[in-house]
Amino acid sequence: MEKGAIIKHDIKKSPRTGSWRYMKPEVDKDKCIGCATCVPFCPEASITVNSEQKSVNNKKKSKGVAEIDYEFCKGCGVCAQVCPVKAILMKKN
Ligand code: SF4
Ligand code: SF4
Incomplete structure (x- = not known):
């Protein structure tokens, strides 16, 4: 059986992007349901889900x-x- 490992990503050790980025993701806060599906898929570990107060x-x-x-x-x-x-x-x- 092959052995695996989980590599923890430390964003503070990642290179900063600088000005070369061509496309930029924008979150529609009204549409976002906070499911965090996107979080583990980001190769740069640059997404967090934070709670926001809303008045309903x-x-x-x-x-x-x-x-x-x-x-x-x-x-x-x-x-x-x-x-x-x-x-x-x-x-x-
Ligand atoms: S947390 Fe991420 S995947 Fe989930 S709804 Fe919001 S933007 Fe989409
Ligand atoms: S997955 Fe991560 S690196 Fe890629 S566009 Fe989204 S936030 Fe940026």
Whole structure:
């Protein structure tokens, strides 16, 4: 049986993207359901899901929303492909 290993990605050791990125992902906060499907697919580990307060019928509700760290995002578009509700749109940088 082949042995495997989980490599933990430390974003602080990753190279910063700089100005060469051609496409940029943008999260539609209203569409995002905070499912975190996109998080493990990002090769740069630059997506986090943070909770955001939302007011619905005068009641405050907290909702998870994906946030992208553009310092490290390379614009590959994988996150937009895997999002089940198409909440990420790729735009020209
Ligand atoms: S475009 Fe690629 S690198 Fe940038 S957040 Fe999405 S999956 Fe990660
Ligand atoms: S952007 Fe899409 S895949 Fe990522 S947390 Fe939001 S709904 Fe889920």
